[in-house]
Amino acid sequence: MRRFDLELTVGLFLIAGIVCLGYLSIRLGRMELLGTEGYEVYGLFSNTGGLKSGSAVAIAGVQVGRVKEITLQDYQARVVMSLPTRVKVQEDSIASIKTRGLIGEKYVEITPGASEEILGAGNRIRDTQPPVDIEQVISNYVFGKI
DSSP, rough: OOHHHHHHHHHHHHHHHHHEEEHHHHHHHOOOOOOEEEEEEEEEOOOOTOOOOOEEEETTEEEEEEEEEEETTTTTEEEEEEEETTTTOOOOOOOEEEEEETTEEEEEEEEOOOOOBBBOOOOEEEEEOOOOOOHHHHHHHTTOOO
């Protein structure tokens, strides 16, 4: 009987470990199993400069959403951003691709506008700014263009 109790305890411990490992994998991988309530907006950028799906979307430095997908549309990068319903983005907002630190990860910064009109699901943020190309800035400085 003691052997059965030991095997049962080890089995339950193993199952609990697998469940915990699965939970941590989902949380650390930023996956969404059931989806989140929210809406999607998109912007067209001339260059994404290394932005990836899953990157953060921030307003005033606060993360409010994620980049859902990046595709090519009419020779421009179409960046789809997923935002929660509580976050309202004005029609004249500006979406910029920024870098955390000098060589950190890329993210999208949305600068709110002053318009009374709010973007709905599937609408486009018209004003976009690609990331600053550090190599181009250094090149311009070296060759005296700045």
